[in-house]
Structures are given as structure tokens and as C-alpha cells.
Amino acid sequence: MEWYILLVLIIAVIICLLYKAHKNTKQVELTHIRLPENKNVSRNEILKVLHLSDLHMENISVSPDRLSDLLSGDQPDLIALTGDYLDKVKSIPKLSEYLKVLHKMKPKYGIYAVFGNHDYVLKHHDFDKLRKVLEDNGCQVLQNENDLLYVDGRPVHIIGIDDFSTERSNLDQSFRKVNQGFRLVLTHDPNIVLIMEKYNFDYLLAGHFHGGQIWWPKPYHLIKMGRLVRMNMVKGLQRYRGKAFYISEGLGQTGLNIRVGSRPEITFHHLSLQAIEKVQTPTAV
Secondary structure: OHHHHHHHHHHHHHHHHHHHHHHHOOOOEEEEEEEOOOOOOOHHHEEEEEEEOOOOHHHOOOOHHHHHHHHOOOOOOEEEEEOOOOOOHHHHHHHHHHHHHHHHOOOOOOEEEEOOOOHHHOOHHHHHHHHHHHHHOOEEEOOOEEEEEEEOOEEEEEEEOOOOOOOOOOHHHHOOOOOOOEEEEEOOOHHHHHHOOOOOOOEEEEOOOHHHOEOOOOOHHHHHHOHHHHOOOOOEEEEEOOEEEEEOOOOOOOOOOOOEOOOOEEEEEEEEOOOOOOOOOOOOO
């Protein structure tokens, strides 16, 4: 009889732990990063970027309404989405509801999006549907491409590098015709920073690791996901060879819809453009 009581207690503990781990997926961290931290920088010299990554529609505990509430007090200049939106075509209508929340924010410089490894589970026509729903909701999709915008007369290059883990990255193509100005890189797998010695950038945003998702006692399950994990660069603000980059913990989950030692994350990056020289903004003809 004692073994039965012990078994019941073990099951009860496991259920409690799983409940707590699932509850963690609803506890969103709202993080503000300022680079560099300089109180003398004027608002006109700051680019405020909202970064979301790894929404994973199949396992997300944050509803579109909840996302709207979380973002209601902050107005970004630009929104950056760094991939892994879904891996099932039936999830595309669900993604559309989240994109509508972001589109309604009307960021001054738009919404930019890149793809992650899970997105490429979709093939051919299904992948085209995913791209179309992003574009229909105001996203400019970058697949080894870049775009140039001007912030208070300062040139800012948005460089979208396609997914590194599925061998779709093309650095030469991504940086094609990129000249002087601030260089903001958007990509999914942050491991690409390890091979970017010849490609200058000011800041890079990525995701992919989910902050470990299950960090107990350490995220050993991530070892197969590249050298950065073995270098203990799994989440948050990092630097490699003097270049700053940020790894988001993501908003959704994969596998089990639980988190241990990590939280879903929404991040605002306040990027100083003070050192970037103003130029005469080209006039549309």
C-alpha cells in the first residue's frame, strides 16, 4: 500500500510542476534595451524597435488581445519579426490575428520580417500563403535582402538574412549595395554572427533558442543547435568580436507548451543613431 501512496505523491508533484511550467508560458517579460545607454541622446536620435520572435502558433499561450494589451503603452518606430511563425498551414489564419495587432500600431518605419527554420517546413504553395499573409498585414519580407530608410535624415539599412540553420543564408546578397549608415540585421538563427567577420553591422536581432525553454539544470538539449550554445550565448544581449546582438526568448514554444527557467519575451530596443551623419534624404519623384 505504501508504494501506491508514493506513486500518487509522485504523480501529484509532476502534475503540479507541469501546471507551473505551463503557467510560465503566459508570464510575458517586457524588456527594454538601450544601446548605448546615453541619457543625453535626443528622441530624434533614437530608433525604437519592437522585436518579436518565435511566435509558434501551434504552441502560444499569449492571445492576440493579450498581445495588444501588452503593447498598448509603447509606440515603436519599427517592428522586427525574426521568424518561426508556424509550421502548419492550418495555423496561418491564427497568425493573421496577431499580425493585425501589429499592423494597427502603425510604426512609422514599418514592419520587417524574416523566416526561420520552422517556417520552411511549409513547402511551395503553402509557404507562399505564409509569405502572403505577412505581406497582406503590412510586413516587408526580406530573404537575403535589405532596405534603406532615413530616420531624421540618418540612413538606416535593414538587412534581412535568411535562415542559417537550414543553409539559406547568403551574406553577400544580403549586404548587396549596403553603404554608409546604421546597419540593423534581422535573422532567425544567431549562430550566423560567428561567420560574419567580413560583414560590418551595428546591431543584430535573432531568436531560435527560446531562451532554452526548459532550462533545467542547463539547456543541454540545445547543444545540437550550434556553437553559440556551447559558448553559453543562449539569450539576451550578447557580444562577439565587439559586435552587439540580441537573442530573444521568443513568444511561443515548440514541443511541449511549457517553460522552465525562461519566459516568453517582448523586447524594445532603443538604438542610438547619434554617431550616424545626416544626409539629404532622396525626394520621391
